[in-house]
Amino acid sequence: YLTLQLLELEANLLVALNKSDISESLGYEIDIKGLSELLGVPVVPTIATIKRGMEELKDAIVETSKRGVKAKVRYREDIENLIERIGEISRRDENLSKKYPVRWMAIKIIEGDEEVMRLVKELGLMEELREVIG
Structure with missing residues (x-):
């Protein structure tokens, strides 16, 4: 819900998809690229407790701040x-x-x-x- 609100505010953002290991352990596969395309912002899978994905997240933050990624939620x-x-x-x-x-x-x-x-x-x-x- 917060992500949707930030998108509606036209905020410059990206999504850190934390705890991605939990979904994997339950047999779920998250289509990161598809989710990113759907939201219109970069999505970076992370596992903060073991610092997995942190470098990718830092890179994405820098890139997003340079480019100014703003998505627009489309309704009916x-x-x-x-x-x-x-x-x-x-x-x-x-x-x-x-x-x-x-x-x-x-x-x-x-x-x-x-x-x-x-x-x-x-x-x-x-x-x-x-x-x-x-």
């Missing part, structure tokens, strides 16, 4: 359209759109996040958003 078309419509309203407040990624704000509004809804109400955007959200 109707949700994407709603995100765009809400985003158009959020962009009108320059301070808000500078402080938070517009897409993230739109997703939080759809979720009904209490803090974001309070902020939107304080900015006087609630009525217009209600028309879009329904």
